[in-house]
Amino acid sequence: MSVTGVNWLKYSSPQAFYPLAGRMIPWCAAAASVVMGVGLYIGFFVAPTDFQQGEAYRIIFVHVPAAWMSMFLYVVMAVWAGLGLGLNARLSFMMAQAIAPTGAMFTFLALLTGAMWGKPTWGAWWVWDARLTSELILLFQYAGVMLLRTSIDDLRRADRASAVFALVGVVNVPIIYFSVRWWNTLHQGASVSMTAGSKMAATMLTAMLLMTVGFWMYSIAVTLARVRCVMVEREQLPAWSKQSPMPDVAEAR
């Protein structure tokens, strides 16, 4: 596929996007498993043991990327929702719908791994700290977006109402991100920053960034697979979905 001369707007129609997504899923899934495999290997076997926290710190290679993805996916979902409201594009709403469960999963994963890290390090599964609380609210917001969508029977209204709610909830994302800077709380400050460089060993940073890329690829693959299901569900198995090389269409119903 040549980069020049491609009419990208063509892919804003579900009909054109469906096969494209089908072609992208295997590549993203393969990239996700390779990068996550390498990242986990470096994180668990190559990176040095932390002199204060021992081996328990290694869960950050899942925790930090998951927390990043939980916020990032919320913003991406809100952007798709906003595009859908502004341009009245069906595919944008479908993408927003497809991203929400993955974002909620990463939010839950971040909270879960955080609790598993907190027990040996802080001595408590959970503390009512600003960052933990705001991340929990993010989980509630993902749940709200999904519940609002499923409660409204009219598809068009469900799309648009959950889009408005997703956009309203965006105010929480900067609150989570800056909570450790604004409030002096138990959760440590950012160890990785764009401006000041990172405060950790290079191998640790490599593992963390690899895991982030891996999670990113995973999110793309899963979202595309889910958006195909959403399309099939909404379009009631149109003829063109059967021309796809992916065999999972029939099972998606």
Next chain:
Amino acid sequence: MNQPSMFEALRGIIQRDLLLAMRRRSDVAMSVFFLVIVASLFPLGVGPEPTVLRTIAPGVLWVAALLACLLSLGRVFTADYLDGVLEQMLLVSQPLAVLVVGKVFAHWVISGLPVVLLSPLLGLQFGLSGESLGVLVLSLLLGTPTLSMIGGIGAALVLGVRGSGLLVALLVLPLYVPVLIFGAGAVTSSSAGIGGEANLSLLGACLVLSLFFAPWATAAALRIALE
């Protein structure tokens, strides 16, 4: 025919909603009684230890105020939605967001203001000191309009949806959390002797932000609900 100005339209909406509420006073009384009962349950459940009550008072009173606001959210738009008045409001030449401000303000006068006025009495039940009582009233005065503004968005989103009473709670309560933290925090820090100014300023900031953004979101949600 003369077009009413934006201010006249706003005043008209507020007058109408307040008049309607006055014709059904039991609705107003219900959320007030709810607040009193919820706040009275805690000393019965936790035990009458004065130091414990004084510690939990800000949180309990704020949560009770929040729930009282939540329970009355269904009344903001539902009646107008059912009898078609809301559709007429969409057709008026005045911006919908202005009419929304009027309706939400009326909701605050009906459900928020009684809470503010009643709060010193409930605070006394929990043994709060004079200064803390003042901060409690001030924090509720700044915070409850924000609750009404945010609640308006939720109420508009779930208009006419099945199970809307529960759904609006799930949507709105997470968004209420910052107001709850700052509001209860102001009273707590005032009781602790460090003054509640910082938290009160943050409450004021929340109010300004919600006054600016919430009417647009609510108007958008109403348009979606009525198309």
